[in-house]
Amino acid sequence: MNRLTDAARRAYANLSHARQQWLVFSGALAVELAIFVVDYLTGSDIRLHTLYIFPVSVIALKCERRWLQGVAFAMSMVFQLVTYAQEKIASIEYIVDASVAALSLLVAMTLAGMARINHQRAIDLATSDELTGIANRRAFIAALDAEIVRQRRSGGALSLAIIDLDGFKALNDTRGHSAGDDALRLLVSILARSVRASDFPARVGGDEFAVLMPGMPAGECGHFCKQLTEEVAQRMVESGFAITASIGFICFEAPPDSSLAAVAQADAAMYRVKEAGRRGRAG
Ligand SMILES: Nc1nc2c(ncn2[C@@H]2O[C@H](COP(=O)(O)OP(=O)(O)OP(=O)(O)O)[C@@H](O)[C@H]2O)c(=O)[nH]1
The missing domain is CATH 3.30.70.270 (Reverse transcriptase/Diguanylate cyclase domain)
Structure with missing residues (x-):
């Protein structure tokens, strides 16, 4: 098992930066789609759509391109709405539910984005010389x-x-x-x-x-x-x-x-x- 994860990690590290981003984006969207399918088929009984927050956060954390983050957010909102539409979309309870879900996604994306910026700042501090700005x-x-x-x-x-x-x-x-x-x-x-x-x-x-x-x-x-x-x-x-x-x-x-x-x-x-x-x- 360890050997398998090591091989996967090495294969990921050997990819170009752009390919790594596409891999994370497609993987996270595939997870999101799977959540949607199960949620839809079970008629929202088990309410898996609250888990959209995780794939969207991963994309916000790993993908630098804003439009990839935007696509992830828009897709999860569409999935949410379709899931809610299956039930009583007009009901106030579901409108409140959908708004809370949208807000949670936005908060998750913002927190993930801030975590990424802090991580980059920590790397810069650890690898560059403070006085001159070049590598240490x-x-x-x-x-x-x-x-x-x-x-x-x-x-x-x-x-x-x-x-x-x-x-x-x-x-x-x-x-x-x-x-x-x-x-x-x-x-x-x-x-x-x-x-x-x-x-x-x-x-x-x-x-x-x-x-x-x-x-x-x-x-x-x-x-x-x-x-x-x-x-x-x-x-x-x-x-x-x-x-x-x-x-x-x-x-x-x-x-x-x-x-x-x-x-x-x-x-x-x-x-x-x-x-x-x-x-x-x-x-
Ligand atoms: N202004 C400044 N001085 C520093 C910094 N870092 C180290 N120093 C000083 O750099 C000096 C280096 O000493 P030495 O290597 O003996 O310098 P040198 O007079 O060029 O002597 P040689 O290398 O033997 O030719 C020390 O006095 C340190 O205090 C810094 O970031 N800024």
Whole structure:
């Protein structure tokens, strides 16, 4: 049984986001339809229509497209009305009943929507850096783990750079933390302009950043790091910060043993730059 649910979970995870949404939508509507059929056939004796709230809530929780939620809501209302019409639609009791059902559905959809927004907010907080808005160490390691798995399956190169600022503590000490924060935000804007859309930049420590570059060969990675070193030095000086960057990089033609081993190798290259006097790159 466990194996079956694991296989189903894996198959679901492998679907594209759009397909996942359609699957949830059609599954929940099928459940709703089944409730309606049983309810209709039993002449509403067992009043299953109160359960419409569950499929509609699932759709509100899982489907981002508003019109899918609207369709789910409209369908459950139609089902409700047909079920009530079977009885005495003119009776005030059933009109009140139908209104309460509509209200409950709306409340369920709103609560489910709020739960989804809160869930997304919690994910954002757990995976992004509050100061700069880019990915944090946890998200970076997760992305690196996923890339290593992809590389084991499909091959290709995988490059990784660790960027550590030089003179950052002195900037904090002489100009204050807010100047330090500005320098960190500036570095992030430099990174955002320098990396490709397929790269993954992150803040992995106080003044330490990392960039994951799937598919980038060693030569190109060395060139990228050289340009980044120069760009950082120039833009920091222009902004009045006496700061440079030491960059360690590594290109894996074969998958590394683990994400931690990969980061340790790039870190070792970065420390070689520090030992050699800072401001530069090594790989
Ligand atoms: N302004 C600011 N400072 C931070 C933040 N996080 C960590 N720091 C500071 O960053 C500094 C990092 O210290 P170091 O790694 O010694 O910095 P460094 O002077 O560049 O030294 P090297 O890395 O050896 O070149 C520490 O003083 C931390 O307090 C932050 O979010 N904002």
